[in-house]
Amino acid sequence: MSKIQATFERLQAQGRKALIPFITAGDPDPALTVTLMHTLVEAGADIIELGVPFSDPMADGPTIQRASERALAKGVSLRQVLEYVANFRADNRETPVVLMGYANPVEAMGIEAFAACAYDAGVDGVLLVDYPPEESSAYVDAMRRHALDPIFLLAPTSSEQRIADVGLYARGYVYYVSLKGVTGSAVLDVAAVAARIPEIRARTGVPVGVGFGIRDAATAAAIAGIADAVVVGSRIIEEIEQSEPDQVCARVRVLVAELRRGIDAAGGKS
């Protein structure tokens, strides 16, 4: 059983929902990333999504693109990100880490080499946003050979057939993008999201995390009421962006703890 699956089973037994915060590795400073990861866990994160900086983050909005640009400006790329995970693992063996990014840096390293290095570093899952299932067979094989969970996106526009196709490959969880648009977009329609979750859960056989549009305890609570996991990205990046360097961890801790309280308050509603 993967660490991600074990985490979801433990939470389910406790009647709780997972909180999955996203940060971009190397943002605002490479020296801060491992500390920030520990901060996320201390504030209540169950799984960490760690963004791999890419020069052309087509599926992301301006907030995450800026984070990517800040990290790239400091020379952070896939190899450095794997080092951060290995360093994080020196003090934390339990919390699953999912790398989230784009295909090209992984292909540049080589899919097989990447999978081996990611496993050695202590990565648990990988989400490459521009690898839809129909282009993923070699990648999924490599992930599985190295005990990594390939995580896929689903969208409001995904057909029943596509949900089933994703189900053939998906391990760990699937990430349901709750809005049309890019990361950091506005309004969240909870009822519309709620209507899709049972079908996705049934067809894929893995837990469903929901992201895009979650900004505070209230929206986190609303999503926790219907999904298995709440994914928060742009809101955390904004907090990092607006903090003085010595305040980043403190402010992120306050925000993530608030999201945690929102999610736990909603526990047992679904």
Add this chain to the structure above:
Amino acid sequence: MTSTAYDLPDARGHFGPYGGVFVAETLIGALDELKNAYAAAAADPAFAAEFAYELKHYVGRPSPIYHARRLSERCGGAQIYLKREDLNHTGAHKVNNCIGQAMLARRMGKKRVIAETGAGQHGVATATVAARYGMDCVVYMGSEDMRRQAANVYRMKLLGAEVRPVESGSKTLKDALNEAMRDWVTNVSDTFYIIGTVAGPHPYPMMVRDFQSIIGQESIEQMPEQIGRQPDAVIACVGGGSNAMGIFHPYIPYAGVRLIGVEAAGDGVDTGRHAASLTAGRPGVLHGNRTYLLQDDNGQIIETHSISAGLDYPGVGPEHAWLKDCGRAEYVTVTDSEALAAFHELCLLEGIIPALESSHAIAYATRLASTLPADQVLLVNLSGRGDKDMHTVAEKSGIRF
């Protein structure tokens, strides 16, 4: 001449290992809708008839083929013929594709079109057809390109389009493409994204090629009228590669016709300041397809350089990647200064002011012609006119208006 079967891409948009659909799940629905709508349109004789009508009466096709005698004499070798896409309405080949995609948008009930643009030619062509068909139009353009191509920005505004500056990344074509994709994914229900080149996720590389193939189809009819046979080589500049695919594709089965794509070597391929993806790049994934990319060892896309904004792109259409690997087409490079020299030469010898993009093809043709006997014939796709480049060329010559 021998004929070889060629039926790429496959149903999922692959040209050998290249092409495909490498996008986030949020775009898959829109691409499926587009794929189905295009398949239906391509099979509909009424769509083909309307496209032909628009190309004839609005664009002014067929574009002529012109024997550049004085240029050929100067080279002292092969004869150079020019396919005059510069004479199209809006001054470049880009409009062929925009008409096709705008007709498809209308058929799909989309009232708003968006586009990315580098040199501004595709933006102008999109703004033109949006005005022609009464559609709202937003064009994304890197702020650096807006500075280089101010006249085209004004043209788009005159045509009723909104030009949105893109400040992210290198502030050029690739960043405009990222931004247009973001707009599309957010507004997909009423918006059609008119991609200007043979890149992007399937079906774009195929669809744009099909609309641009009119260039090669006409050439195959016209060359025998001029010289009683097909040319020995067809030469075109390659940035994303749409004018080159348009003239190459119908010639692929003509095994005796060399297909030569000319990439932008900028300051020189050895300097690292260039845009020669096929010559100096490695395969990777960007903008929805697998193709040759200019990237660093970490798989980050690197900034490109060319005097010509239209060639300043770190990728290339996936079908070019395939034609390179299978050997059907050759890809060569021309530097900024060689392109500039060819620009001036065509102005002075033929009274034709070429686009800086097309000047790369002219430059290679003159280089090649001088090595060949006089009975050889080179057909160059003169993909656009150079009015838009006055400012750049004047600046290079130390002239200020």
